Amino acid sequence: MNNITTAIPFVDLQLQHQPLQTQIEEAVRGTIQRGDFILGQAVADFEAAFASACGVAYGIGVASGTDALALGLEACGIGAGDEVILPTNTFIATLIGVVHAGATPILVDCDPQTALIDFTAAEKAVTAKTKAIVPVHLYGQMVSPRQLLDFASTHNLIVFEDAAQAHLAQREGYRAGSIGKAAAFSFYPSKNLGAIGDGGMVITNDEAVAQKMRSLRNYGCSRKYYHTEPGTNSRLDTLQAAVLNIKLPHLADWNHSRNQAAQQYDALLKPLANSGIFPIQNQSGNGHIYHLYVVRVTEACPLDRQTIQDKLAAVGIQTGIHYPIPCHLQPAFENLGYQAGDFPQAEALALEILSLPMYPGLSDTQVHQVIDTLQTLCVRT
Incomplete structure (x- = not known):
């Protein structure tokens, strides 16, 4: 780091x-x-x-x-x-x-892969x-x-x-x-x-x-x-x-830049699969315009998501969670009658997902820095 x-x-x-x-x-x-x-x-x-x-x-x-x-x-x-x-x-x-x-x-519910x-x-x-x-x-x-x-x-x-x-x-x-x-x-x-x-x-x-x-x-x-x-x-x-x-x-070029950064993330993240970190699956190829680049921090990861966020933030890498509470569990909509357990895939994802830096112009060096830091934190020795 x-x-x-x-x-x-x-x-x-x-x-x-x-x-x-x-x-x-x-x-x-x-x-x-x-x-x-x-x-x-x-x-x-x-x-x-x-x-x-x-x-x-x-x-x-x-x-x-x-x-x-x-x-x-x-x-x-x-x-x-x-x-x-x-x-x-x-x-x-x-x-x-x-x-x-x-x-x-x-x-x-949702598909947990996409x-x-x-x-x-x-x-x-x-x-x-x-x-x-x-x-x-x-x-x-x-x-x-x-x-x-x-x-x-x-x-x-x-x-x-x-x-x-x-x-x-x-x-x-x-x-x-x-x-x-x-x-x-x-x-x-x-x-x-x-x-x-x-x-x-x-x-x-x-x-x-x-x-x-x-x-x-x-x-x-x-x-x-x-x-x-x-x-x-x-x-x-x-x-x-x-x-x-x-x-x-400029939108098409910006979208292309995002997709290129995402492909770099995908390639660099492959070794982290052994540490329980996986990207949300892209089934659209170059048609995916990556408003967000989201990974799953699963139970196989040696660190929990909050710890990873905190340690990334400590070295200046900002992340997000999109979204931490599924709609059916939001207090404003209790009247709809849904309960915890109704949509297990969405509920599980909400506990795993982590959005990494993503914007047009994100450099190869910056992508490497993000993933190198994740590897340092999470790869089992």
């Missing part, structure tokens, strides 16, 4: 923004000069550009990824009396989106009230489109993708957000495509869904001061869209 000479952050936004600083400042200044702060030209430009990049027709910018989930589900006709299947192994926003749409969330939704478990959860499935493209890896479409077709379900961590991810010839009726994205600053504040978007090929979304995000207004439905105030700020327009052309 004496070879650690510099701190390695978990995410380095400064490294990403520095080359674009002048362009970002000019974009912000231009918005201020025009004064079109709400639904300005930059919003329309970004909506069109991002939808096109994802291979769909329409993009509707909203205030956050959570709003994209809730309003997007509502725009797809999902609401009270409808059951929606989603994995318990996800960020809480997925569950909140379903609840805010008025639907009943039906949680299911951390993605388990279709066998989902099969058992289908009832006569099931209307939709929300697959979560977790950590930057897509759920299998083939399996997803087969499942949805078999049970006549709407597919609404949670693609908050999967900007331009690919699998089986599909891009994230292009599989189902609609999809939600987040532009939280640390995402692969992040704003300088909150932001989100729903993308879709369905014109009716797009029209409904434009109304819902803007007070249920089909034209100014004419409100046809109860909507809300959830609009992507023009300032955020202006920044995102600068960053979008």
